[in-house]
Amino acid sequence: MDPRTREHAETLVDWSARIEAGDDVVVSVAEDAHDLGVAVAAALGERGANVVTTYGSAELDRAYVDAHDSDFDADPDHELALYEHADAVLRLGGGRNTAESAGVPANKRRARDEATRGVREARLDTDWVSTVHPTRSLAQQAGMSYADYREFVYDAVLRDWSALAAEMDRLKQLFDGGETVRLVNEGSDLTMRIDGRTAVNSCASVAYDSHNLPSGEVFTAPHATAGHVTFDVPMTVRGEPVRDARLTFEDGEVTAVDAAQGESVIREMVDTDDGSRRLGELGVGMNRGIDRVTDNILFDEKMGGTVHLALGRAYDANLPDGESGNDSAVHVDLITDMRGDSRLEIDGEVVQANGVFRWEEGFEPPA
């Protein structure tokens, strides 16, 4: 076994999920994530935690859904009981075919999502963490060789997380004390208000309200957006390639959409409901271990030197207790690259220029 697989497992169990002796843990192992599963099982055994291992097979799931008549039972007892009694759920993604769920009719998918809402809530109520094992199918999606992709994943995952958490706290403090953000790059000049919101220091640990490994972003819930922004990082949205989508905002709402490719999918998304015309998230990627786009949002949105904005639903963690933010059935992240001629300002002060934070070496304030 690659020794980094063991390091990955220990990072997941200790830094991310904070597992202790006696914890009841569910580990979901995707089809090709077996090696990481073995390493995680060893780490959990060593810590004296208790394990139920589920098989996260997209192929089994697809076969089940295809054969079902769509009249799904609500929250099956045994599944609900499993998650209601679990302290933590570790999802080891990385299957054999990232397109395995392509072509499931939207109404069937929706029927199942609705029927299993209670199970999902029980799962999200645990100390859950999602990660991926580097598999050949993810390498293929990234357009990379298997060997190169493994380097990429471990560079992203095996960070000095507590040092990164301290660095990200700087940006969180600036966001928490700030009122407006301005984002300027070659295709963008956008202002958003962030007053009254709390930023999340998403450093890949449940102790920080962060549930992805890797992570490495600071995000908040903006409002009153105005101006325009171009998402020049290529993405796949609902199975469609999207290139250089450009959105214009007035009074917080999208007023114009165009794109070099995939304009129709962006329009469809924007037109979903009232909330999908507004932003739910402003996130700043700060993971310098991620230096290229791999068409996997778990990695892309954390890339150091990028900023992402999500149309749709906002996260409760960003909002004052009891206040609901932007509500929507969708939450779709789109990414803009700040590594060219760019700046990010909070209340008129430049905190990042050309993708470099003002506390980083090489920072040069714009003229």
Added chain:
Amino acid sequence: MDPRTREHAETLVDWSARIEAGDDVVVSVAEDAHDLGVAVAAALGERGANVVTTYGSAELDRAYVDAHDSDFDADPDHELALYEHADAVLRLGGGRNTAESAGVPANKRRARDEATRGVREARLDTDWVSTVHPTRSLAQQAGMSYADYREFVYDAVLRDWSALAAEMDRLKQLFDGGETVRLVNEGSDLTMRIDGRTAVNSCASVAYDSHNLPSGEVFTAPHATAGHVTFDVPMTVRGEPVRDARLTFEDGEVTAVDAAQGESVIREMVDTDDGSRRLGELGVGMNRGIDRVTDNILFDEKMGGTVHLALGRAYDANLPDGESGNDSAVHVDLITDMRGDSRLEIDGEVVQANGVFRWEEGFEPPA
């Protein structure tokens, strides 16, 4: 996918486990049983059952146990809750290495078995069924090519089970009405009492108290055993090859042991406790789809034309309500071949000669 894999799945779901719409089913998928898992998921989806899929990986389990300090928590909440709320548990065996658990210290194995007794009882309290997917590691254990082994498994599994159940009922009725059984073959002349016991028609369905697929045996709990028996079907017992073990009984107890190979493991087993010196099971193999030994007790003991006897624990299903039969920490099946010059008598009447039942074509009563 081999179309027989789908037939296997449908036999398991319909004939064996009697799954109905709304049933909460746990499916355990071994490392290399993925294809059968997909077929079972489709069958369960079609019937409108609900599924939690666990990953039955011997390698994960071994890694967990090796890393653990042996002070196992008793019956973890989440695992207990899963099985307590399940209607059925389908175990799809067939991993990558049948020796994966070799070398776990006996006291560690025992500590874990004891800690998880409640989980095991909850699982056995469901409509559980164990089967195996034909895998390369099982083919290797059987000393067969992968292609030949798949033929072998499907011949054993894809029977006309309701016809076999009807045939097996004949023997069950004879056992239930009988008082003594005598078994005679080249190396054996053994008598046992079976009065007051109820035979189980084990035809691979929970509707018949039968939890293995394949099955195909009729078994009861004998007592007052006298005479000698030679187990000429080669077996592996506790990792040791055993050949031509011969046991002598007086008043129900073993009084002499010898064997051409593996005598010490048989002695060790016999000497475990009081109950291990007595028989707990007399079983008659009636599955004519199984025509060779494959060193896998799930198949070997069901082979048509063989009889097996187990030293140790008896099954409650064979005993009058409230009565406990032979009690022991062990239950080890040993097999004798009846296809040579042999006979099986109930109360002095020959019911099988030379491996052929008296209702089968080719039956010739001994001179």
